[in-house]
Amino acid sequence: MAAQINTQKKKVGQNIKVVVRVRPFNEKESRGRSRMAVNCISPREIQTKDKKYCFDRVFQPDCNQLDIYSYVVEPMINDVLAGYNCTVFAYGPTGTGKTHTMTGGDPSSLSSLDWRRNEKAGCIPRVAANIFDEIASRKVNDYNVRVSFLELYNEEVRDLLNPDERQPPLNIFNDNKGAVFIQNLNEKNVFNSNDIYELLKQGTLRLDLAGSENIAKSGAKDKRALELANINRSLLILGRVVQSLTEKSNRHVPYRDSKLTRILQDSLGGHTKTCIIATVSPADSSYEVTQCTLEYAMRARDVKNTPMVNEKVTQVQMFKQLTTEIEELKRKLEA
Ligand code: ADP
Ligand code: MG
Numbered sequence: 001m002a003a004q005i006n007t008q009k010k011k012v013g014q015n016i017k018v019v020v021r022v023r024p025f026n027e028k029e030s031r032g033r034s035r036m037a038v039n040c041i042s043p044r045e046i047q048t049k050d051k052k053y054c055f056d057r058v059f060q061p062d063c064n065q066l067d068i069y070s071y072v073v074e075p076m077i078n079d080v081l082a083g084y085n086c087t088v089f090a091y092g093p094t095g096t097g098k099t100h101t102m103t104g105g106d107p108s109s110l111s112s113l114d115w116r117r118n119e120k121a122g123c124i125p126r127v128a129a130n131i132f133d134e135i136a137s138r139k140v141n142d143y144n145v146r147v148s149f150l151e152l153y154n155e156e157v158r159d160l161l162n163p164d165e166r167q168p169p170l171n172i173f174n175d176n177k178g179a180v181f182i183q184n185l186n187e188k189n190v191f192n193s194n195d196i197y198e199l200l201k202q203g204t205l206r207l208d209l210a211g212s213e214n215i216a217k218s219g220a221k222d223k224r225a226l227e228l229a230n231i232n233r234s235l236l237i238l239g240r241v242v243q244s245l246t247e248k249s250n251r252h253v254p255y256r257d258s259k260l261t262r263i264l265q266d267s268l269g270g271h272t273k274t275c276i277i278a279t280v281s282p283a284d285s286s287y288e289v290t291q292c293t294l295e296y297a298m299r300a301r302d303v304k305n306t307p308m309v310n311e312k313v314t315q316v317q318m319f320k321q322l323t324t325e326i327e328e329l330k331r332k333l334e335a
Contacts, residue, residue, distance in 0.1 A: 013304035016268070017056045017275040018297050019072060020046055022282050023097040024061040034283035037290060046294065048287070053294050055301065061282055065104055065119060069126045072275050077127065077134050079273050081143075083309035083317075087267035088123060091297070092279030093289040101277055103204070115197055128196035146187040147196055149203035154230045155259050160203035161186040172262050180265055234260040239296060245269045246302040271308040276300055 022038055039047040040060040046053050057071055076086040090098035104122030105115070115125040135143055149160040156169035171183045190196050237258035244251045245268060255265045267274045278297035280290040309317075 013306050014273075015301060016273075016303045016305055017072070018278065018301045019057040019059060019068075019275065020053075020055050020278045020280060020294065020297060021059040021063070021068060021097060021101060022046070022061050022280055023100070025282060026095070029281070029283040029285065032285065034285050036282050037284040037287040038280065038282055048291060048294070050291070051294075053298055055278075055297065065101075065122055065126070068101060068277070069123050072277060073123045073127050074130065076273065076275075077131055079307075080131070081134065081138070081140065084307050085266065085272040085310065087264070087272050087274045088277065089264070089267070089274075090277045090279055092293050093281070093286065096279040096281050096286075096293075098277075098279050101279060103200070115193075124200060125193075125197060128200070129193040132193050145190050147190050147199050148182075148185050148187050149199060150182065150185060151207055152234075152259055152263065154227060155233075157182060157185075157259060157263075159185050160206045161188060161199060163206075172259060174262065174265060180263055182263075234258045237261050238264070239299075241268055242296070242300050242303055245304075246299055267305075268303055269305060271306055273307045274303075274305055 022040060025034055037048060040058045041047045041052070042058075044054050044056070044058060046055070046058045059068060059071075073088055076088070079086050088102075090101050092098055100122060102122050103124055105118055105120040105125075115121050116129055118125075131145065135145075147161075150170075151158045151160050157172065158167060159170060170185055173181045173183060175181070188195075188199055190199070237254060238261055240254050240257070241261045241264075244253045253269065255261045255268075261268070266272045276297065278293050280286070280293050
């Protein structure tokens, strides 16, 4: 039986899912009478003046938060409950809607009830509610939902659920299967969606405080330069990781060259089910960065992961299977 379960675990490579979300014009772009630099010509295609790109899905400026959630995140609830690790990450230039897509609204000013009814709510508050709905409807009782919330800033990892302002940066470890662990990162047990909203608010508040502190400190200009250099470095390495994963040659994948790629190691070329949401502006004034983003996203479509069910779940499943078999045998014996 163990062998049977092992063969079930062996899965063929699966391309990671890549979608593009084009936001509406912002005020500045509207005032400047920007023109559209991209055209969403079908649910999967986006056209620029230079090229036509095909993705798993292209979301037009008039799409709403629920459209994205339903396509990208909702199907993953099933996968998570089946024991897969799932990652969703937003990628795109500043101001194109990453935070809007993932969080949406303003977590610090909304009460938890609002999240459910708020059409601005992004993927995180939506999945927080739905995961517990799903657990309740399936009457699953051997589950454990935990939340962690971290910030990666200037190549340092900090725990946003740790109230200590002076916490030292946390260390990242990989096990030999590629799984990533962050030492001393809080993993808070949560029992309903309100618990998650509360942590989301706490973490976001800490993130905002840290942000304004960085600007207020003297030497803000140097700081900003360092910040940008580190962001660029992370993205450069991310690009290199994607590049080497999609090249035919079995080249060394430079995961270890940045914290971002270390954290995402299992999500890119590993055993996780991954979706990237590339966000772009529609305006011709942003055309260059939009094109870079689309090119990057295109390349990422060729990354293959081999999703695998986590050991722990497999053991639980095996236990269940054995229990059923024992019961069946007992019944047969008694008959
Ligand atoms: P990022 O996190 O990528 O820097 P934000 O999510 O903060 O960008 O978005 C920048 C601004 O544009 C915010 O005011 C946000 O509310 C708005 N915005 C982004 N995407 C959309 C969208 N799809 N619809 C409406 N407003 C959006
Ligand atoms: Mg943001």
